[in-house]
Amino acid sequence: MSDVMTLEREVAAAVDDWRALPPEDDAYAVDGIRPRLACAPTSVDELADAVSAAHRAGASVIPRGGGTRMALGLPPRAADLVVRTERVDSIVEYEPADLTVTVQAGIRLAVLQERLRTEGQMLALDPSAADRATIGGLIATNASGPLRLGYGTVRDLVIGTRVVNADGVVSKAGGRVVKNVAGYDLNKLYIGSLGTVGIVVELSFKLHPLPQAQGMVVATFSSVEDAAAAIGEVVRSPLNAAAVELLDSGAAAVVRRDATLPEQGCLLVVAALGFEAAVHRQVRDIRALCRAASDAEAVLDPERVDALWAVLRELPDPSAPDTALLKVAVPSARSAATLSRLRAQATEAGFRPVLLAHAGSGVVYLRLDYPSRDADAAGHLADLVNRARAHARDQGGSLVVEACPAAAKPGLDVWGPPPDGFSVMRALKQQLDPKGTLNPGRYVGGL
Amino acid sequence: MIERHIIPELRRIVGDVGLLTAPEQLRTYESDGLTSYRVVPGVVVLPASTEQVQGIVRVCHRERVPFVARGSGTGLSGGALPHAKGVLISLARMNKILSVDLPNQRIVVEPGVINAHVTQRVATQNYYYAPDPSSQSVCSIGGNVAENSGGAHCLKYGFTVNHVLGLTVVMPDGEIVHLGGATLDQPGYDLPGVFVGSEGTLGVATEITLRLIRKPEAVQMIMAAFHSTDHAGGAVSEIIAAGMLPAAIEMMDHLSIQAVEQATHAGYPTSAGAALLVELDGPTAEVDALIDRAEEICERNGAWQVRRAATADERLLMWKGRKAAFAAMGRISPDYYVQDGVIPRTALPRVLRRIDELAEMHGMRVANVFHAGDGNLHPLVLYDGDVPGAAERAEEVASEILTACVDAGGSITGEHGVGEDKKKHMPKMFNEADLDTMNRLRCAFDPNLLSNPGKVFPTPRLCGERPGPRREHPLVAAGVAEIF
Numbered sequence: 001m002s003d004v005m006t007l008e009r010e011v012a013a014a015v016d017d018w019r020a021l022p023p024e025d026d027a028y029a030v031d032g033i034r035p036r037l038a039c040a041p042t043s044v045d046e047l048a049d050a051v052s053a054a055h056r057a058g059a060s061v062i063p064r065g066g067g068t069r070m071a072l073g074l075p076p077r078a079a080d081l082v083v084r085t086e087r088v089d090s091i092v093e094y095e096p097a098d099l100t101v102t103v104q105a106g107i108r109l110a111v112l113q114e115r116l117r118t119e120g121q122m123l124a125l126d127p128s129a130a131d132r133a134t135i136g137g138l139i140a141t142n143a144s145g146p147l148r149l150g151y152g153t154v155r156d157l158v159i160g161t162r163v164v165n166a167d168g169v170v171s172k173a174g175g176r177v178v179k180n181v182a183g184y185d186l187n188k189l190y191i192g193s194l195g196t197v198g199i200v201v202e203l204s205f206k207l208h209p210l211p212q213a214q215g216m217v218v219a220t221f222s223s224v225e226d227a228a229a230a231i232g233e234v235v236r237s238p239l240n241a242a243a244v245e246l247l248d249s250g251a252a253a254v255v256r257r258d259a260t261l262p263e264q265g266c267l268l269v270v271a272a273l274g275f276e277a278a279v280h281r282q283v284r285d286i287r288a289l290c291r292a293a294s295d296a297e298a299v300l301d302p303e304r305v306d307a308l309w310a311v312l313r314e315l316p317d318p319s320a321p322d323t324a325l326l327k328v329a330v331p332s333a334r335s336a337a338t339l340s341r342l343r344a345q346a347t348e349a350g351f352r353p354v355l356l357a358h359a360g361s362g363v364v365y366l367r368l369d370y371p372s373r374d375a376d377a378a379g380h381l382a383d384l385v386n387r388a389r390a391h392a393r394d395q396g397g398s399l400v401v402e403a404c405p406a407a408a409k410p411g412l413d414v415w416g417p418p419p420d421g422f423s424v425m426r427a428l429k430q431q432l433d434p435k436g437t438l439n440p441g442r443y444v445g446g447l
Numbered sequence: 448m449i450e451r452h453i454i455p456e457l458r459r460i461v462g463d464v465g466l467l468t469a470p471e472q473l474r475t476y477e478s479d480g481l482t483s484y485r486v487v488p489g490v491v492v493l494p495a496s497t498e499q500v501q502g503i504v505r506v507c508h509r510e511r512v513p514f515v516a517r518g519s520g521t522g523l524s525g526g527a528l529p530h531a532k533g534v535l536i537s538l539a540r541m542n543k544i545l546s547v548d549l550p551n552q553r554i555v556v557e558p559g560v561i562n563a564h565v566t567q568r569v570a571t572q573n574y575y576y577a578p579d580p581s582s583q584s585v586c587s588i589g590g591n592v593a594e595n596s597g598g599a600h601c602l603k604y605g606f607t608v609n610h611v612l613g614l615t616v617v618m619p620d621g622e623i624v625h626l627g628g629a630t631l632d633q634p635g636y637d638l639p640g641v642f643v644g645s646e647g648t649l650g651v652a653t654e655i656t657l658r659l660i661r662k663p664e665a666v667q668m669i670m671a672a673f674h675s676t677d678h679a680g681g682a683v684s685e686i687i688a689a690g691m692l693p694a695a696i697e698m699m700d701h702l703s704i705q706a707v708e709q710a711t712h713a714g715y716p717t718s719a720g721a722a723l724l725v726e727l728d729g730p731t732a733e734v735d736a737l738i739d740r741a742e743e744i745c746e747r748n749g750a751w752q753v754r755r756a757a758t759a760d761e762r763l764l765m766w767k768g769r770k771a772a773f774a775a776m777g778r779i780s781p782d783y784y785v786q787d788g789v790i791p792r793t794a795l796p797r798v799l800r801r802i803d804e805l806a807e808m809h810g811m812r813v814a815n816v817f818h819a820g821d822g823n824l825h826p827l828v829l830y831d832g833d834v835p836g837a838a839e840r841a842e843e844v845a846s847e848i849l850t851a852c853v854d855a856g857g858s859i860t861g862e863h864g865v866g867e868d869k870k871k872h873m874p875k876m877f878n879e880a881d882l883d884t885m886n887r888l889r890c891a892f893d894p895n896l897l898s899n900p901g902k903v904f905p906t907p908r909l910c911g912e913r914p915g916p917r918r919e920h921p922l923v924a925a926g927v928a929e930i931f
């Protein structure tokens with residue numbers, strides 16, 4: 001907690017666009033905790049000055065991009081100054097022939113993709129809310145989508161970062177070339193660190209060509225065991241599926257409001273991307289692999305493919321109101337079984353769940369409508385989190401509550417118990433943010 | 448000489464078989480693959496388990512004795528260069544594959560396992576381990592992890608870091624930690640991500656969980672001969688612009704082709720100004736269509752000969768030439784210095800011309816072998832060590848080549864690491880604030896700077912030092928601590 005007058009003076013000297021937030025203003029509240037000031041720097045230098053000002057004043061900083069993933073993490077220990085990154089949003093350097101791009105962190109993913117598309121390229125990252133989310137926020141939360149099977153996640157795409165350290169000093173790591181082992185790979189440290197060891201202000205990425213063609217096979221199964229068998233076939237085959245998504249009946253209902261699936265049924269979506277002739281053949285072969293176990297399978301009409309991608313991407317949207325979103329990671333071959341188990345646990349707990357698994361990666365999302373008016377909701381959610389986490393941990397996996405209403409947070413542990421190696425994590429935070437300036441308390445183990 | 452009293456204690460931990468103290472034995476560990484640096488280690492230990500490594504490191508920590516991990520000693524940046532007063536920990540005896548889990552595409556290995564043995568273990572089930580440094584038949588997974596090694600196929604498949612999921616690490620204070628694991632997206636900082644590529648300075652990896660990949664359905668390869676590297680470079684750009692992501696694109700210039708052909712008889716076109724190897728892999732339908740296009744593109748860019756490998760053996764022979772390129776230099780020069788710079792692909796013609804200029808200016812020959820797809824150059828500066836001053840001039844040329852790479856927006860190392868050799872070049876890429884941030888990471892792992900001290904960073908620094916003009920650390924001034 002710092003003296004608000006000092007902080008105001010320091011921030012006013014550092015940033016042109018800042019304001020004190022009225023006490024009842026919830027716009028920037030994090031888990032119900034209301035920050036006192038917000039600022040919107042327009043350059044890296046100005047952003048660094050803002051952080052430096054807060055650091056000097058002993059105040060805490062809440063970095064904020066598009067605000068789509070603010071529900072992640074523990075409630076902050078303190079929240080003095082919101083530093084918005086949205087106006088630090090230019091494309092710094094784009095050389096299509098090198099398949100690399102350098103951007104400022106405040107650019108929205110959809111805006112960047114639009115630019116890259118004009119050159120027939122893309123950033124192979126497809127998380128939810130790309131139209132609102134900033135690149136910086138997506139990196140800080142390590143967001144991903146269905147394409148992660150084919151292209152990997154942020155850590156496979158970032159080649160350089162520039163960050164504002166906790167004391168306002170700007171430093172960089174990596175570079176702008178796709179191959180580079182000079183110095184420590186601090187890029188990896190910043191990815192998924194929720195801004196607790198530095199605010200990422202500039203990023204360099206490796207890009208991919210936009211695939212010429214895409215195809216999707218959609219198959220329904222009356223049991224998860226059958227679906228698991230089909231997934232195994234697809235993953236073991238050399239067909240290079242770009243995404244293998246498994247949806248429970250709740251999620252399937254979102255996709256196809258017309259079709260009905262049995263309660264225990266599920267829907268498998270397998271996507272192939274690439275050159276026309278190849279995609280055509282892959283889709284045919286994938287369909288044949290699914291046929292043995294499925295009730296019905298079809299190659300999706302090409303006109304409907306984009307719409308289905310959009311649904312798959314947006315299903316696990318952490319910014320949806322009155323929603324709880326749990327992410328469970330298990331060994332990939334256990335994806336289908338875990339989906340089924342989580343569904344049973346959630347149903348027993350009285351929720352109406354929607355489940356989606358990136359089945360080739362072992363990542364299962366469980367989305368629940370959170371009945372805020374129900375006085376017992378928090379307790380039920382906490383019980384479910386505990387049981388689901390126990391299931392994940394039995395298989396060497398983990399569970400993170402990616403979003404839930406603030407009211408539910410006190411009763412549950414969003415990150416789970418401190419992971420092995422936590423002593424190193426604590427030492428890292430201590431080294432890089434000794435005063436606890438950045439997002440204090442929100443990260444794993446309360447860092 | 449090392450503190451004598453720790454030797455009996457080390458012997459109790461690793462036994463007689465795991466301890467080397469005789470000078471002639473120690474001398475075999477004085478260098479890694481970069482033999483211009485030599486330091487005889489104080490003592491060499493060869494532990495057989497994580498617990499033994501822990502025991503050794505605990506002793507080192509207690510006595511504040513530096514230690515250096517070593518895999519197969521093929522590193523090319525002096526990373527495994529021993530410390531004269533330190534313990535060299537060879538992981539060569541920890542060479543077991545601990546478990547294989549094909550349904551989840553994972554394998555767990557000890558650090559001394561040889562890279563190629565991982566693939567050998569799962570090849571019959573149609574899986575493989577993707578990172579394939581040219582040294583793969585001898586280098587260790589532990590060394591690969593420490594260097595974040597690449598290989599010819601990292602254009603498409605990435606580097607070691609993209610294939611390491613979990614690590615057991617003996618921390619520099621002897622604590623055993625398990626970082627990451629078999630499942631993805633674990634909460635907390637990506638510690639496996641920062642450990643990979645840390646060149647032995649953050650602790651000793653004693654168990655490594657790797658990702659296995661399904662073998663592609665089809666692989667096709669062509670070798671194209673061009674009049675010049677510019678022409679070959681034009682073909683590379685057009686292949687990429689066409690939206691293809693080949694498994695590998697390798698280029699060799701005239702001098703390298705000469706050397707390689709003499710050494711391997713792989714059928715390289717010796718009169719060519721440049722040769723390009725392009726390998727495509729993936730589903731058959733895709734590879735068949737694209738290899739034709741790649742051929743066309745080469746021809747359009749002036750290739751006067753394009754050969755397609757008709758069989759797997761032919762393909763391996765083409766690769767053999769490329770993978771033997773460094774060693775082959777022995778055919779045309781008594782000595783050579785391997786450089787490892789990176790540039791944006793588009794800067795290739797410009798930087799190659801600069802390399803030519805530099806070679807001419809210093810009266811040296813430079814052979815160029817490179818991973819053309821990702822702009823990773825391996826200029827080989829040829830010299831005769833018997834000629835006084837030649838080695839120094841070779842180093843100088845190599846160093847100016849790095850400057851040219853950095854000026855073009857690139858990096859001082861793409862895969863061989865900084866180690867001892869390149870630490871002086873770090874300021875070309877990183878300023879004081881960048882290095883300070885890196886040092887903080889290091890201090891979080893190793894506050895006493897015992898793990899492979901003196902490498903990577905251009906100037907020695909202790910933990911807790913403030914950035915800015917360097918002042919002597921109070922502990923050093925008081926004679927309490929020594930900067931290794």
Ligand SMILES: Cc1cc2nc3c(=O)[nH]c(=O)nc-3n(C[C@H](O)[C@H](O)[C@H](O)COP(=O)(O)OP(=O)(O)OC[C@H]3O[C@@H](n4cnc5c(N)ncnc54)[C@H](O)[C@@H]3O)c2cc1C
Binds near residue numbers: 480525651652862863
């Ligand atoms: C002919 C030749 C070709 C090569 N081709 C390539 C190539 O194509 N691509 C490429 O990337 N490299 C290449 N290299 C370089 C070298 O082979 C790699 O850097 C390799 O990863 C080193 O492995 P190693 O087991 O020999 O490690 P070493 O040389 O023994 O050690 C390298 C570094 O790793 C550290 N280390 C070793 N084991 C551990 C451990 N268990 N825990 C922590 N730190 C550890 C050491 O301290 C040292 O800093 C080549 C080398 C040669 C000689």
